[in-house]
Amino acid sequence: MAILTRIGEICQLAKVLALLALAVALAAPPPILVTLGAPQTVRTTNLKIGIHTRLTDEVEEWKIKKTLTMVREMGAAWIVEYFPWGYIENEEGRFDWAHADLVVDHARQQGLTVIARLGFAPHWARPRDSVVSYLDEARYPAFANFVGEFVRHFQGRVKHIVIWNEPNVNFEWGYRAVSPEEYARMLQAVYPRAKQADPSVQILAGALAPVLAPPGATDAMNDLEYLERMYAAGAREYFDALAVHAYGWKSPADEPPALDRVNFRRVELLREIILRHGDASKRVFITEGGWNDHPRWTKAVHPAERITYTLRAYEWARQWDWVDACVLWAFRYPAPAQTYQDYFTFVTPEFDAKPIYYEVQKYATR
């Protein structure tokens, strides 16, 4: 009898808990409704202005839309966004496009042109305990397959693909000695698959970090030497355009290029190499670059200098008829990096526009 009474009490308690749960569920606010909205057009006086977004780890759709809306309102027509292979093909042969679709569709709705940067080897494509930038040559076909699938999936929506990132720096090359020859073979694996999926897609190679590493350095290779060796290794027929990174560090955007200087106009030296190889039809895309205004970082400049140099950089890009886009780093981080990196951004994680944002907007809409 006592057991029956206890069971009855438990049932009563369960009912109360169920009612409470129902009440909580009903009281909870509905999820935020985010729609693509009406198609927008970028209004800008310089169609080469671009900015690198960081939406890879941005979960909430409204933040993706807000970011891209602000990019468009700043007057930028281009974005570079990172689409990690390991996120999309976490299991071999199974592709999850949901997040990538979200980013691309919102960007296109804002009138932005997306340059997709592809990299990040999934766990199944690399040895255990290796880093995500490590990819054996034996796995190049798997990466090529992914690139082909990416191009096919985004046909008509994404026309520009960057293959890997800063392969001339060893931490971007799996902490191994960097090798332009291996990178050339990666391009040779990827290019036909991408073109097979969409003959009009543009394959951007390089995305080289501007470094002055001496010959034989173990941590990086001079970007000029790297590009020369890419050509020597037969990469020429396997990329349509060169992606370059153009950081100014402490130098003004106008500082002339020199072999022993890392500055914004170093891209001109890369362009000279392209010309020397009789490859003048190859376009150049600046896919990273810019200045940092951290108060303490040794490579940073004052905020006013950062603004001035940034506007000059966009102006240089406009004058260079061999450059299609000048995409600077970086629009906004999903969360603070809590390092000097936070001072590369144009907008805070809370969507507060920094003065540089307004100055670029003023420049782009003048």
Next chain:
Amino acid sequence: MRRASIGSRFKVQGWRGEPLETGRLKPGTLPVVLIALALVAAWAFATFAPKPPAKPDATWARIVATGEFRVGIDPSFPPFESDDGKGNLTGLDIALANELAQDWSRDLTTTIRVEYVYTGFDGLYDALQAGQFDAIISALPYDARRTEDVRFSHAYFDGGPVVVVPASDTRTQTPYDLARQRVGVELGSTGDAFARRWQRRLQYDVRWYETAADALRALARGEVEGVLTDLIAFNDFARAVGGVRAAGAPLVNEHVVMAVRKDSPTLLERINAVIVAMKQDGRMERLHAQWLVVGE
């Protein structure tokens, strides 16, 4: 009225005092009640009973035992800290660390000396957690997100932008008082961000300058009615040129603090005690006056 359940035999009365119902406790209820009461009593004792003094944390115990207070610093940020290239450190943070050591030495009858560990600014937190030093004293901005990992001291400086007006302007006390007036800022600075945020509401006529000093010179020339700039730039200009005053509190708090590991509560307590004492006896103000002046 629901059935009552306390007491072995009891009566329950209505509000007029009439008997309503009687009953007996269910078997087994009394021990449960007693256990609950014992738990409450134990919690109350643990919470409210006077405690013996906490045992000093291991970091503080080591500082006292060895006389060595190890400080992490990036000496590249004058006037807070800089190295003259020969290993000689100067700046507000150095003076503060010396004050800490002096006060502790007096209290402990042990001489405490400061040992500096040079570390890049971005690596300070990691090095602290790795035990390479006891505290960060390096013009460290307070960061709420870091409170999961470290403990911050009381602030010893607020670097947020302030309203600067001509000394003859005794009316202006807040940024609201500059509504519909010409406001100078250093392009890209925190003061610039503040001015842009409030521009529409307060109808500022914002004028941008390359440096804070340029903006302050424009103020002196009468080109603007107020300038939003940081306290260090203001101090510098006030010393060198004069004729200006800072009105009111910083517009945005940018507190400068020290940090210790979470396992160093005694050290934090000792640091805070000295900061409080220095604010009360005027030493902090004197150090600010001494160090927070920089060249252009």
